[in-house]
Amino acid sequence: MSERVRFVFDPLCPWCYQTSRWMRRLDELGEVDLSWGVFSLEVVNGDDDAPPPTAARAAAALRTVMVVRDNNGEAAVGRF
Numbered sequence: 001m002s003e004r005v006r007f008v009f010d011p012l013c014p015w016c017y018q019t020s021r022w023m024r025r026l027d028e029l030g031e032v033d034l035s036w037g038v039f040s041l042e043v044v045n046g047d048d049d050a051p052p053p054t055a056a057r058a059a060a061a062l063r064t065v066m067v068v069r070d071n072n073g074e075a076a077v078g079r080f
Contacts, residue, residue: 006036036077038062038065040059042057065080068080
């Protein structure tokens with residue numbers, strides 16, 4: 001029985017990208033049952049003077065991931 005894992009990633013983070021490749025491989029091997037989530041390190045780690053989340057550098061990438069998820073399902077996020 002595979003372990004349920006929710007992989008939450010920042011689409012601009014190269015370490016998240018590398019880890020997502022590893023997680024996809026574990027999913028293909030049946031080691032984990034993978035689901036996907038998205039967030040922004042820039043927004044989470046921003047200070048009080050930071051611009052609003054809609055002005056973050058990752059805003060376009062975050063919106064794109066959400067459109068992929070909404071139109072094609074959560075499994076499509078991993079392929080994206």
